[in-house]
Amino acid sequence: MTAVRRIQKELATLSVEPISDLRIEPNEQNMMEWTCILKASADSPYKGGKYQFKVLFPQNFPFKAPDVEFKTRIYHPGIDEEGHICIALLKDEWKPAITIAKVLTTVKDKLNNPSSDDPFNADIAAQLKNDKAAFLKTAKEWTKKYAS
DSSP: OHHHHHHHHHHHHHHHSOOTTEEEEEETTEEEEEEEEEEOOTTSTTTTOEEEEEEEOOTTTTTSOOEEEEOSOOOOTTBOTTOBBOOGGGTTTOOTTOOHHHHHHHHHHHHHSOOSSSOSSHHHHHHHHHOHHHHHHHHHHHHHHHOO
8 A cells, every 4th residue: 555655645744834725635535535625826817716626546656647637617728628637747747756745736837827838628728829818708707607
């Protein structure tokens, strides 16, 4: 149970050194599953929103990256309709030395700073690039509708 020991150790570190605007709720029945609630920053297109996502650790963690899946709908070029997030850190750049804090900080940065580069949703990325005002309007509407 290397995975559980590692997860417990990192959870203890996160309780001493929390990530601002992020609440972590490990599943008491299954340490391999966390629910996280991220409050978008004030300078984000999603300001005022609270976004829930799951972190699911594989049995062979830390040798395989955790899965991160948003449960709150979000109008974001880097997050698809099913809530999957496009982060290289969780794919081909994964290394066992990467901490959970680094993963969570990267998710937070990705949410608060949408980019049209390396999109999961090409249509939203194109809108962000070509009509930022329309993107911001829709992002704000979705935040109010789904993340308030």
